[in-house]
Amino acid sequence: MPPRSPVRALAAAQLANSVGDGVYYVTSALYFIRVVGLSPTQVGLALTVAWAVGAMAGVPLGAAADRRGPRGASVLLALGTAAAVLSFLVVRSYAAFLLALVAYAVAQCGLAAARQALLAGVVEPARRTAALARLQSTLNAGLAVGAGIGGLALQHDTRAGYLLVLALDGVGFVVCALILFRLPVVPPVPARAVKEPRLAVLRDRPYVAVTVLNAVLLLRMPLLSLAVPLWIVTHTAAPGWLVSALFVLNTLGVMAFQVRMARGVDGLRAATRTVRRSGAVLLASCVVFAASAGGGLGPWGAVAVLVAASVLQLVGEMQQSAGSWQLSFSLAPAHQVGQYQGFFGTGVPLARTVGPLVLTALLVTWGVPGWLVLGAVFLAAGAAMGPVARRAEAARGVPATALPTAAAP
Structure with a gap:
């Protein structure tokens, strides 16, 4: 990829947050159970509720990215994900945990939609699948590195270790937002003369x-x-x-x-x-x-x-x-x-x-x-x-x- 290509920037943003995601996937369940003090049943139920809400939120958040501009929406949703992850460090009640987890799932689903719209705006149609393939390869690389870092936290199994790696996940999304902000602006889609359903x-x-x-x-x-x-x-x-x-x-x-x-x-x-x-x-x-x-x-x-x-x-x-x-x-x-x-x-x-x-x-x-x-x-x-x-x-x-x-x- 050319040094300053949009795909390279998107890949760098993907790498920044996927390292954190790898850490999160490996350590979050044990953190919620051993540090926050939740039961496995509580964690499982909260995950189901949160991802169900996140899935429903993806469409309106994607539509908002069309109307407001996908770059700005991607940056805000990456920062929202970072805030949700960092809130895991301080939640100690089930209600607060559920609220933070719903915010995390909503921001993640919205970010996925907004980033796809951003890619469509900066990469020509004939190259989009190839670009997504590169991003998928980068995603897997980041997950592998993050899983390795998370494995160290699991090996030591200490409260401080879990807090440190979850903080790393939050920082990863902040870095992702900063990289996305440096991409070209994709103008919002202009209002259409023909009236269409809001969520067509x-x-x-x-x-x-x-x-x-x-x-x-x-x-x-x-x-x-x-x-x-x-x-x-x-x-x-x-x-x-x-x-x-x-x-x-x-x-x-x-x-x-x-x-x-x-x-x-x-x-x-x-x-x-x-x-x-x-x-x-x-x-x-x-x-x-x-x-x-x-x-x-x-x-x-x-x-x-x-x-x-x-x-x-x-x-x-x-x-x-x-x-x-x-x-x-x-x-x-x-x-x-x-x-x-x-x-x-x-x-x-x-x-x-x-x-x-x-x-x-x-x-x-x-x-x-x-x-x-x-x-x-x-x-x-x-x-x-x-x-x-x-x-x-x-x-x-x-x-x-x-x-x-x-x-x-």
Whole structure:
């Protein structure tokens, strides 16, 4: 990337906050339980409520980014996230914790939508998927570094250690805001002569259908973080350390190959083709995961099968990501990118909220047949994306025009 390119700046901002996110993901649960004094049930309930509210807030906050300008909205929401994280350092009651967690989820969901709108304003359409692939690689790198820092806090298991790393997360979002502020200004979308619904995306049924299908494919997110670890310890002869090894494999794989996987995904047809292939590859990974329960494999045989399944899952994940990024932009009207990205982004908290329950019931309780059912669902969702996306394109009628030209800060 050129030294002063907008993508480089966006990547630097992504790295700043993803290091903090890695710390947060690793340490927050134990901090809330051991330092704040909450029960696991209280933490789980608060997380569900907070991400549900955050998902609903993503659309209006994305629409606000369209109307007010995505750069300013991104900066404010990054600072809002920092304030929410830093408030975790002082909350000691459940009500205060819930309020802070809701503020964190709302700011995070709004920031995701606003940053997508900002990227659309500073990166030409043909390069957006490639740019998002670079950002995803940067995200994984930051998460890996942050998880390592969080691991040090877990090893020492002290109140001071937890406070220090959570403060680092808050500082990371402040740095993210400062970097985003240095990007060019993307003017707000001018008021349109034709009266439109305030949140038009909610009435765009074809786009809603595309978002739902993408949310189904996003069930692969809790697959690696929850279902596969439980599967390994309850249904296979593989050693427990494999859970960590597969996570590292996935993280490094995305860092190394996501940009390459996104090459050529520069239009609607290429995007639907890539998503269709991802459904087939995810089906294959589910079949191989199911085979790891074979009684005659032994520990090392199970390790080999699980690694092969994880590699297939990694390929399907990268294909699904590349295709969905292109779809989310190609099918969004140019003057409503923020709110459309906000709605499309609700698939992530939805998968994280519903996924654990669905995957635990399917895979841990039902076993091998559950893997086959899950694989068939992935295949069907990937195959359905093409017809649904074509319907969304036809409903939109004309290609999205370019967003307003970015101005120098």
